[in-house]
Amino acid sequence: MRQDDIWGEETARSYDTFHADMSALEALAPVVSRLAELADGGRALEFAVGTGRVAVPLARRGVPVTGIELSQPMIDQLRTKADEETIPVILGDMATAEAPGPYQLVYLVYNTISNLLTQPEQVECFRNAARHLSPGGRFVIELSVPELRQLPPGQQAVVWKTEPGYAGLDTYDVLNQHLISHHFRYDETGRARLTRSPHRYIWPAELDLMAQLAGFHLETRHADWNATEFTAESGSHVSVYRLAGEEQRRGL
Structure with missing residues (x-):
């Protein structure tokens, strides 16, 4: 199964309908609020922006958002909600594609890092996030815990x-x-x-090691976007990684 076959026209057309519960205002409110807080007045980059489920309401909150997306049909669906000026999108793989930066926030929601099917590709995704961030910027990942x-x-x-x-x-x-x-x-x-x-599933500890390899440290981890405590029983997590600041990079 190739990713560009999975995320074709039929999937793109039905994506928002199938995920209507996640696209409801009450479901998106804590996601958008948390991301806007973490952007801290700066620009945000969404890896695998898809149909804009999160990017569109985040942009409406006043956060400048750019996207990277592998699937042209998904971008076409996003364009029914927002034009290129409102949400620019780079066509490409989230592990390698480059967007004009820098950004204060890079984020990757709803298990999408697991679409990269090898550990090296997932590590490169972290490194790509680091390349796009200003010193002290944050990379946010929403991911399920393997069951x-x-x-x-x-x-x-x-x-x-x-x-x-x-x-x-x-x-x-x-x-x-x-x-x-x-x-x-x-x-x-x-x-x-x-x-x-x-998908390639990732344990939280493995994810943290990937982050360290790319120059990040774990800042916070919660069970959801409402900052519920993460425990051994949690089925998913929202992890916020912080890139080293300028002073840390200099070893001061």
């Missing part, structure tokens, strides 16, 4: 969501730290359509 504790011995799949018309499950390859998310959508006749997306 391996739910796997009984000999079982490779976890059902993570069921609702009318939809079932979602993940199959794990624990040797290679990969998973495939399977999305089954049912129409009124009972027929199902399957879409899949591959």
Whole structure:
């Protein structure tokens, strides 16, 4: 499965509808408020900006936002909400693409770093964030915690969501730290359509080491955008990494 095949026209057209719950104002409010606070009056860069689910309301809050996005169909959907002047977008991979900077904030939401399927690519994503940030800038990642504790011995799949018309499950390859998310959508006749997306899951401690390799340190980690305490039972986290400031870089 290639990423540019997964994020094609059909996925782009249905993305906002499928994720309508995450796009609701009450769901986005804490996300946008926290990112605006972390931008601290500066510019923000969103890796994998997609259809602009977060970038558009953040720009409306007065934060200048630029995006990097691999999928042209996703950019086309964003353009139905905001023009190029409002939210400039660079077509390219978040691990390597360059946007005119610098920025005070780079952010990557909803597990998207796991779309990079190797550890070296994920490390390069951190390094790319560091290249775009001013000294002392922040890189924010929203990411799920791997659910391996739910796997009984000999079982490779976890059902993570069921609702009318939809079932979602993940199959794990624990040797290679990969998973495939399977999305089954049912129409009124009972027929199902399957879409899949591959991921490389990352433990929080591994993520922190990636950050250190790129010159970051962990500033805060919470279980969600409302600053709920992160515990061993948390299913996801919002981690804020801080790039070394100018004095630290000089060793002062």
